[in-house]
Amino acid sequence: MAQAIASGILTGGLYGIIAIGITLNWGMMRVINLAHFSFSFLAAYFTYQITVDTGIDPFLTLFVTIPLFFIFGVALQWFFETFEIEDFMSLLVTFGMFLIFESIMRERWTADFRTLSSTEVAYKTEALRVLGLSLTVTRLAVFLVAIAISLGIWIFLNRTYAGKALRAISQDRAIASAYGVNHRQMALLLGGIAGASAAIAGAFIAVIFVLRPDGATDLIGFIFAVVILGGLGNTAGAFMAGIFIGVVQNVTGFTSLGPGFAPLITFLVLIFGLLLRPEGLFTGIDTWLAKMLSGRQT
Known part of the structure; x- marks a missing residue:
């Protein structure tokens, strides 16, 4: 059980x-971007292909994929902004993009x-022994x-002018624009950040998982649960919710229920979580981080 919990956390x-990337778009720009899932797997395929063709370490491909997918993210956000695609319409449009x-x-x-x-990733199967638990390096x-x-983006959103401008736009675009915030420029920046995060996720997907074109469909349910439980627009909450869902998934697979019941248990947890705290179980992590980083007592 301890091994299942540790693996779930990782x-x-x-x-x-x-x-x-999903929580930022949804929480701040009201765009439910299903295409982000396929973006992450497309980045994984790019990582795979570059590694196979050149023989370099897959994480060195990030020097190529991060700028490339930053541009992809900006272009996608430009499309959303130009055609004013939001909310339910964004769900339909990005589902088409996903396909x-x-x-x-x-x-x-x-x-x-x-x-x-x-052979291509020498450390792929390497593991560390910590307190009797096996933790794979990757x-x-x-x-x-x-x-x-998650911490870096949280600091960006809460401690920089651009980040505060993005938060202002998410709360009230009209008032933010009246104070001189360039909504379109900030939206494109957010799209680029989301695209770059997809590139980073893709590198790890390529190293850890077996790739197949429809692989993203296996993760959609789990990731949506993470986004909702973490609170829309809350990157620190998404990280904590990711750990929570990862543990739920792995522990379910460890029990007599088996891994086939993991999606069902995950959605039951999501339902109960929404009943307990509709805004997200882990939204409080935002306040806690603010207090901790400002030096005040939590």
């Missing part, structure tokens, strides 16, 4: 990274399973990166 780090990107991946890489072998790395990204 898996939750990846869920948190994927959820960041298009999935078709592109199937056409380019076929439906065959693809994976980076231990999953531990994704957990630490998830902490850094």
Whole structure:
């Protein structure tokens, strides 16, 4: 059981990274971006292909994929802004994009399973023993990166002018514009950040998972649960919710129920969580971080 919990915590780090782009778009721009899932897997395929073709470490491909997917994210956000796509309409439009990107991946890489072998990623199967628990190096790395990204974006949103401008836009666009905030410019920046987070998630997906074009469909339910429980627009909450859902998923698989019941248990947890706290179970982490970083007693 302890091993299942530890593995769930580390898996939750990846869920948190994927959820960041979705929670930012949904919470601040009212765009429910289903295409972000296929973005993450497209980035994973890019990572896979570059690694196979060049032989470089998959994480070095981030020097290519982060700028590339930042641009993709900006372009996608420009599309949303130009055609004023929000709320339910965004769900329909991005679902179509999700299917298009999935078709592109199937056409380019076929439906065959693809994976980076231990020959291409020497540390793929390496693990550390901590308190009798086996922690794989790659999953531990994704957990630490998830902490850094969620904390970094939280600081950006709460401590910088651009971040505060984004928060102001999410609360009231008209008033924010009246105070000189360029809504379109801030929206494009947010889209770029979401795209860059998809690139980072893609690198870890390529290393940890077996790739297939429809692989994103396996994660949609879990990631949406993470986004909702974490609170819309709350990256720190998404990280904590990712850990929570990762543990729920792994512990369910460890019990007699088996992994097949993990989606059902996850949605039951989501329902009870919404009943207890409709705004999200982990929205309080935002206040806690603010107090901790300001030096006040929590």
